[in-house]
Amino acid sequence: MWDLSLRGIDAVLVEQRELAYGTTGRCHGLLHSGGRYVVRDGDVARECYQENQILRRVAAGAIEETGGLFVHLKGDDPDYIMRWTDAAKSAGLPFEEIDLREAYRLEPLLSRDARRAFWVPDAAVDPFDLVMMNVQGAVECGAKVLTCTRVEKLLVEGQRVRGAVLKDMESGEVYSINAEVVINAAGPWAGQVAATAGVHLDLAYGKGTLLIFSQRLSNHVLNRLRPPGDGDILVPAKTVSLLGTTDLAVPTPENPEPTGEEVSSLLDLGEELAPGLASRRIVRAFAGVRPLYNPGEEAGRQASRGFAVIDHERLHGISNLYSVVGGKLTTYRLMAEQVVDIVAAKLGVSDQCRTKDVCLPSLTAAPTSSTKGAPICECELLDKNTLLQAAHHLDRFTPGAFLRSTRLAHGPCQGTTCIYRSALFLYQEKLLSYEGCQEFIKGTLSSRWQGIRHVLQGDQARQLELARGIYLQNLQLGDSKNGL
Ligand SMILES: Cc1cc2nc3c(=O)[nH]c(=O)nc-3n(C[C@H](O)[C@H](O)[C@H](O)COP(=O)(O)OP(=O)(O)OC[C@H]3O[C@@H](n4cnc5c(N)ncnc54)[C@H](O)[C@@H]3O)c2cc1C
Structure with a gap:
């Protein structure tokens, strides 16, 4: 193209x-x-x-x-x-x-x-x-x-x-x-x-x-x-x-x-x-x-x-x-x-x-705001501005689109903390609806867990249990349809 x-x-x-x-x-x-x-x-x-x-x-x-x-x-x-x-x-x-x-x-x-x-x-x-x-x-x-x-x-x-x-x-x-x-x-x-x-x-x-x-x-x-x-x-x-x-x-x-x-x-x-x-x-x-x-x-x-x-x-x-x-x-x-x-x-x-x-061209930045420099993900140093900049380039806000255009959920915790934080932020920015926000969390998690389940041992297994506790028990997002 x-x-x-x-x-x-x-x-x-x-x-x-x-x-x-x-x-x-x-x-x-x-x-x-x-x-x-x-x-x-x-x-x-x-x-x-x-x-x-x-x-x-x-x-x-x-x-x-x-x-x-x-x-x-x-x-x-x-x-x-x-x-x-x-x-x-x-x-x-x-x-x-x-x-x-x-x-x-x-x-x-x-x-x-x-x-x-x-x-x-x-x-x-x-x-x-x-x-x-x-x-x-x-x-x-x-x-x-x-x-x-x-x-x-x-x-x-x-x-x-x-x-x-x-x-x-x-x-x-x-x-x-x-x-x-x-x-x-x-x-x-x-x-x-x-x-x-x-x-x-x-x-x-x-x-x-x-x-x-x-x-x-x-x-x-x-x-x-x-x-x-x-x-x-x-x-x-x-x-x-x-x-x-x-x-x-x-x-x-x-x-x-x-x-x-x-x-x-x-x-x-x-x-x-x-x-x-x-x-x-x-x-x-x-x-x-x-x-x-x-x-x-x-x-x-x-x-x-x-x-x-x-x-x-x-x-x-x-x-x-x-x-x-x-x-x-x-x-x-x-x-x-x-x-x-x-x-x-x-x-x-x-x-x-x-x-x-x-x-x-280098990936141009959307206008940034100093209040949005707060971290979404500490593992990969992803902040709110970066997420907004990614959104600026996307025509659809699907989980896959964010996963492929930022380092969201790429680090060792594979989204344990950054997925709900980013969903909340995208909701606050009116980029996702309430239902869209839930779908975003489920879609992002299930794509991450798909890759983790082949290497479930040691620290990564413990990490997954923590994520399951947060998402399936606290947030009650488990659903056999999305594989969570
Ligand atoms: C495991 C692995 C490792 C590799 N490592 C390297 C490497 O290190 N370095 C290297 O140079 N190469 C590497 N390759 C090869 C390289 O990745 C591929 O040759 C290249 O990415 C293929 O690009 P593509 O655009 O032809 O296909 P794709 O990247 O698959 O793009 C085709 C796109 O078409 C879309 N599409 C399909 N059907 C439809 C449809 N009906 N309607 C609309 N869209 C559709 C798909 O969703 C897809 O996004 C690797 C390949 C593999 C499998």
């Missing part, structure tokens, strides 16, 4: 839930340097590195320049080191071997079984901020966003798509919009959207589970220097750390759930990289589904992380419909550039892509 808007093309973004509801909001948040893919897929690695460099410039507000280390541990295949360094050289990826003493100084938790360590330009990216910045930029150029609105079906007339039937997921209203062109960027749901126009898109779904630790455990992104596998990346992200991931073929993109086996296996693997990790406090587990486009192949580590832009007129005889599928968060800008190049040509727009050069 940002790319379309910069070329002066009117655009409407339709999102069935909240912004970043899909895979983007459930990823590891690693801005890849390309190091992970360089041995198996030099093209994907080069794309990642090129985009990594561009995004540091144009999306700096969403990126933390942590750097990354690829670490070879005792027992890992020693031949892989040379394959990796050779491939990185030929792909032009910068890397530098660092002395192990220096590696331990930089990363005190790193396993003493480390044998070699290489620095790479990995970084951490906040997917929520990145999405909000793109949307804000586009909206400032006149684009429109419809959240909580689902594409029920594409409108096809003869052999051409001319719009879509939409459903407002809150009111239930169904209506149509016309469009000269439709870009299907529905991630793992892209096959379902295409199917409504009678088009078959051969997507595979790879579920990945991640664990969030309550602390920042490393300074750099830590990667295992071995063929990509499970549990081999630890990403520091603001106040927390994310360990992942797994890769399991699943039949559908809906409601991916972490399993107990995945959690235990991630912890075992994480222990190898950073001993003691398994005894650290885990605040939640979550899962996302990779949209993998590699016709005829199954999901899994072997499936390509490349992306495809599909002109359905050329492939299926249905005009005005384009799909953009596969890829990585790191390559999202390039994916947009390639699909919009084709769409612009179709619409007779000659403007070139400018997203490489134009910086995304």
